[in-house]
């Protein structure tokens with residue numbers, strides 16, 4: 001693992017400023033450290049020789065005050081830089097994943113670990129580790145240079161012993177690499193398993209299997225705990241080893257200086273500055289070794305995030321979408337798709353031309369309706385054929401609801417004034433309901449839409465589609481799990497929505513097929529190829 005990955009500055013240019021500010025402060029801090037050693041030596045020697053103390057005292061106080069101010073500023077800036085770099089990396093990572101088709105995105109648990117804990121662990125890496133790295137690059141060379149000019153034997157001792165510290169640190173780092181990897185995998189397993197259990201908890205509890213998960217989570221957590229303790233143990237041992245080595249080296253310099261002072265072969269001022277400067281050459285490297293362990297997760301995360309950001313997707317969505325785009329029009333030609341892990345094509349030879357109004361897509365379960373929507377939305381890359389479509393808004397079977405206000409859930413952070421939000425709510429006939437809530441648009445929504453009925457949630461995601469401004473709205477079973485009244489309300493909202501947008505809805509409900517302007521039926525022919533039968537009249541047939 002490299003101490004600092006330069007790709008960070010190349011690939012995420014927003015991080016250059018915070019890292020440059022930290023670097024500049026680190027360099028200034030290094031200079032102030034050397035200056036305070038000189039000032040303090042002059043003060044002590046003046047006191048011993050009985051000279052005037054005014055200027056040496058002022059210089060010493062000034063140097064120490066400067067060090068204090070710089071260290072306070074560095075701490076503040078480091079906290080800001082840590083948060084900034086971590087946020088920028090996370091945003092860049094999410095942007096990279098979103099620009100890729102689904103088959104080139106990582107597994108959900110891997111994605112969660114990297115974007116949540118991974119990006120968060122970059123904060124201490126930048127805030128604590130990088131300043132020590134800068135200090136290690138500035139202070140030791142300056143200290144050695146001063147020693148070389150003033151007292152070459154002390155410089156020789158430092159030059160001979162100093163490389164042992166990074167050598168030891170690298171050897172220990174190589175040993176801890178495997179542990180860090182193991183810890184990272186354990187964390188990834190833990191979050192993936194926890195996510196699955198949380199998602200399936202209602203089902204597990206209703207089948208009386210909830211208790212069993214306690215033991216599994218405990219087992220995975222213990223594995224993570226053991227890996228963490230092993231890393232901590234190594235961290236303590238290695239910093240103790242580096243401490244010992246540095247102390248012995250400084251002691252050698254001190255003994256040599258002491259002997260020469262005793263024999264009158266050395267000036268007191270030179271001897272004292274050598275004793276004060278020698279530790280300054282070691283401590284930044286000792287600190288790098290110590291901080292490295294607490295920042296190891298962050299360093300690992302920075303590398304993994306940069307690997308993700310720099311890996312070029314085979315077929316970026318931008319390229320596939322570049323030629324498509326007549327608003328409200330979707331054309332699929334000889335479309336075929338085979339899942340990366342699948343043996344046979346789910347869709348084969350599907351051709352469609354869809355335009356304004358409401359289109360219902362039907363077909364037996366497992367025939368590939370959801371897959372078709374994802375291909376039309378550009379979330380997947382076709383294995384064969386082409387899709388020509390503008391940017392679409394896809395409403396999946398389990399739409400996302402975040403634990404934030406109703407307004408944020410509708411706009412998803414996009415700019416939209418209150419009037420447009422109310423207009424979208426009017427389209428889906430929820431205007432009156434939201435107006436009756438005590439906090440209106442600012443009503444808190446729980447995770448997964450908690451606090452709203454399934455029918456209300458189905459209409460809220462339609463309002464979100466209205467606000468998206470997309471000319472094509474794709475819906476995957478918008479009325480699944482709704483009773484007849486709930487479904488009727490959604491159907492009415494869909495009728496209003498399709499006056500201004502092209503709406504394509506996968507459904508198993510005959511009422512929606514009847515309501516639609518066009519009907520596409522997906523079925524398999526005798527050869528196993530997908531076959532589409534398209535009827536453009538208001539469909540009256542059963543939805544298979």
Ligand SMILES: Nc1ncnc2c1ncn2[C@@H]1O[C@H](COP(=O)(O)OP(=O)(O)OP(=O)(O)O)[C@@H](O)[C@H]1O
Nearest residue numbers: 339341342346363364365366367368369370371372
């Ligand atoms: N991630 C995946 N990896 C491999 N195969 C998959 C994946 N997702 C779906 N499939 C397979 O692709 C086929 C089509 O799935 P799809 O979800 O598109 O069907 P569907 O027509 O929407 O079904 P339903 O009406 O039950 O929702 C199914 O046989 C399914 O097993």
